[in-house]
Amino acid sequence: MSNGSMPVTSSTYVSFLPGPPLDRTRWEGWQRWGSTRGHFVPAPVLTARQYTDLTPRQRRFHDLHRLATHSSLPVQSTPMSDAVAWTVQARIEDGAFSHKAGTRTGVMVNGGGAQGKTETVCEAAASFEEEWLDLNNHVNPDAMPGTRDLVAPVAYVRCPVKATPISTCQRILDFYGEDHKGMRLEDLVRTVNTAIVEHATKALVIDDITRLKLHREADQDVLDLIREMMSMPVTLILVGVGIPLSGLLRDGRRDPVTKQWLFPPVKDRGRSPNADAATQHERRFELVDLDPFSYDSPDQVAAWVSHLRAVEGSLRLLNDTEGMLSTGTMPEYLFDRTNGVVGLLEKLIQRGCRLAIQDGTERLTPHALNQCAVSPTDLPDLDPDSGEQPTIPPVKKTSKRKTKGRNTVFDDDGPLTEPAV
Template sequence: MSTPPWSGATSFLPGPPLDRTRYASWQRWRTTRDSFVAAPVMSAAEYARLSPRQRRIYNLHRLATHSSLPVQATPMSEDVAWLVRTRIEDGAFSHKAGTRTGVMVNGGGAQGKTETVCEAVAAFEDEWLELHQQINPDAMPGTRDLHAPVAYVRCPVKATPISTCQRILDFYGEDYKGMRLEDLVRTVNAVIIDHATKALVIDDITRLKLHREADQDVLDLIREMMSMPVTLILVGVGIPTSGLLRDGRRDPVTKQWVFPPVRDRGRSPNARAATQHERRFELIDLDPFRYDTPEQIAAWTAHLRGLEGCLRLLNDTDGMVTAGDMPEYLFRRTNGVVGLLEKLIQTGCRHAIETKEEQLTIDLLQRCTLSPTDLPDLDAESGEQPSIPEVPVPKKKRQGRNSVFDDAGPAAGIAGGA
């Protein structure tokens, strides 16, 4: 008997929790984001030769693999990543002292905005650190300031300008006890310069509610940050209608957001402040997949094929989620939202392993449900949780009518006796 191609190692166990909103954890994520080793592909015969303990560990490794599916690029995410990298590089390599053009990434919940942006800025940081040999080129003589080319923060739920500034300072580990808003903004400016930060990502930016009277200085806060030597990347749900920009419409031809001219009404400065944001930020949408044209269907199927290669089930996975009615079924279950697709595939694989079916089928996925609890880090009040489609009711096949007792009528009798 040949030796099983797997030793039962537990290297897949996760390390300490990662919090990308802290410098040390961000660096650990950035440097290890591609280091996870998926469970090896194994046949049913090879699996049967494992000891009971090895089977249990292999099953856990498979669960870890399905819970850590790699972030796949989509045609939509590639456009976002290109724009983010372009704007950051334009600002970082510019020798001018002017305001950097920022990016606003808009889209629905669970559509991969955060992972797309984080991957883009992490790739920039990898290259930037290599160019400068990991050393802060702007460090003051005699000091060893933290070198943080990228800072990533998330707005807290029911955020305010003060709490947003505090989150930024938390990333660097700065003390802000007792500071007023003016002091906080000034300190944020100082740490960005001291630590040579070239890109500042503020996620969940639409948690800042402009309808609250106490938060009307949000636009002033963002305008102040735009004057800092850093490229701002703002990520949120429903940005065009959040108040960060005036209400706009999306041009169906160019796919760009179009904003009406400012009407000089009232004495509020917010309208003109919003106009400044429109000129200094480029707004881009990260849309879900569509399933209307042959090209859109092909793109969806290609995405499923990428996921298919990551599945670790004992039956042959070739065509498991790309053949037959499966692509259309998966689209109806998820509306083309990649986050929901990932959760559905993850749940389905767990059921397939536990029931020993070892394959994904429509019948098995019909028993898998998705709920808002599957997306605990998305705030429902801020519109971050996507609409989850109901499990489709399978079509019933029409059964032929039993005609054994039908009366054929006298004509049939006459014809039979002829």
């Protein structure tokens, strides 16, 4: 029985089987992800007694469904991600509903690896796209005769590793399925502009933007590419790690109170075209940070514990998961293991749940999680050479061995006492 009422059969578990792989960097994949996100049905909640009543085959199906559930944990919003999502969606809407011909203000989303930048931005962009398509009856109101009937309010691309302006433009055209064979950079930029207009794109998301390396011979091309894109009728959302130090902007500092990035004025002496271009980027982009959780104040600890409670609700262990992650020493232990990075927390929980199912303990504890190590191979999409791999805290295992007793042969116990008469 599932949840005490629904009978568990083989057909109950068909929903956890994955379909064809999703590629959001293609229009078809982005559309399928947008229409099916949130459709995954997690495994039913069973008690240990209900699990025992299943046949061996049903138990195996249920275990596989639970593993799929823990591998597909929903993206939990955080106070930090909510703030970033609000800014992204606000900028996209401001640009999409503006009747002016001027440059749209873009957003640069900065943060460390595995902190949920991509999912936060994609979710905000997909929400906008759904509303925009509904408003326009899922057609392009400005379509011209002879153009392709492909409406893409949002385009999502990822910079390739060791990206160049040419390869970045090629990735954008790949999203639309446009042919770019043999094109020079000028032709690529012009074709990108045309594709954005003809496909009614209102937001262009370029992920991993800091893979664009600003070497001396290519840095002007990179900055020129960004400037050219800023003049297109689209809101640019650039996502990357270490944006303030990447050269896309001049070096700045982050105000500890307002959390805003402050940039010093450009000095007239020795100012280069690159510095001038970077200044334009600062004026036309709002830089926001997606930070990990902190553990320095009661409010920050409470936010972390609240996040852990939300994760508990998605676990499918036979023991009651309420309080399993959010009480006792677990919040501090999990923070020490992850530095408050949600991506590392997800991987650690996923491995711990697999172990708990395998050994039959059905519970997550510090002792059990000490047997689970998250490694860079668990984050294959993040390029270490671009600084995208987060720092993974080492496992601090506590030894159960008793300390060897000290030799007390030569200890002086003091003078002997006479026995009482």
